[in-house]
Amino acid sequence: MRRRFVIEAVMVATYGHLLVPxxxxxxxxxxxxxxxxxxxxxxxxxxxxxxSDDKHVKEKxxxxxxxxxxxxxxxxxxxALQVPWRQSSPLLLNENIQFTIVHALDNAQYGELxxxxxxxxxxxxxxxEVPILSDQIEFQERLIEAEIxxxxxxxxxxxxxxxxxxxxxxxxxxxxx
Numbered sequence: 001m002r003r004r005f006v007i008e009a010v011m012v013a014t015y016g017h018l019l020v021p022x023x024x025x026x027x028x029x030x031x032x033x034x035x036x037x038x039x040x041x042x043x044x045x046x047x048x049x050x051x052s053d054d055k056h057v058k059e060k061x062x063x064x065x066x067x068x069x070x071x072x073x074x075x076x077x078x079x080a081l082q083v084p085w086r087q088s089s090p091l092l093l094n095e096n097i098q099f100t101i102v103h104a105l106d107n108a109q110y111g112e113l114x115x116x117x118x119x120x121x122x123x124x125x126x127x128x129e130v131p132i133l134s135d136q137i138e139f140q141e142r143l144i145e146a147e148i149x150x151x152x153x154x155x156x157x158x159x160x161x162x163x164x165x166x167x168x169x170x171x172x173x174x175x176x177x
Contacts (some may be wrong), residue, residue, distance in 0.1 A: 002026045002098070003162050005153070006125045007133045008033040008117065009068075010040055013060040014047070015135070015155055021162050024096045028130055030104035030120040031081060034068055037061050067093065068101075077101045085127065102128070113146055114139070125150040133158065 002024040009029050012018050018027075040047050041061045048054040067073060073091045080088035081103050088101040104120035114122060118139055125132040131151040134140060140152055153161040 004130045005133045006130050009037050013064045014057050026098050028100045031101050037065050
């Protein structure tokens with residue numbers, strides 16, 4: 001069974017270890033984070049502080065964009081974008097990694113605490129009952145402080161999340177105790 005995670009597209013390009021999981025994973029990616037890749041790849045602002053790291057990550061972002069633009073993948077994504085909260089058919093990167101693109105929509109419910117991308121990520125996690133993977137400590141802290149009912153893992157804990165992570169149904173069982 002694939003482990004599922006909601007994640008921003010740029011994090012997949014930034015953290016190489018996410019592309020070599022120890023078991024099959026599915027990354028659920030809000031579409032707006034894919035659109036953000038184009039700005040990051042071509043923008044003047046660095047993605048990484050170190051110039052050589054920045055160049056490498058921008059190359060990986062370009063590769064990820066190319067993957068999403070492959071004709072079959074593009075068709076699956078465009079179909080998902082026709083209806084709010086529709087999920088694309090799986091986009092297979094390899095035997096261990098598949099992407100599902102979700103046409104997530106920001107709403108005003110969390111607009112004061114989170115930016116639009118963060119809101120779409122957290123709403124996707126909540127709506128689909130899937131853990132979030134993030135490298136943004138401030139985002140993680142705000143989720144906890146606001147008591148948002150979603151599970152989140154730090155990118156550094158990716159292997160734990162894949163191997164031994166807590167399933168959403170486990171959380172429900174423990175909540176009743």
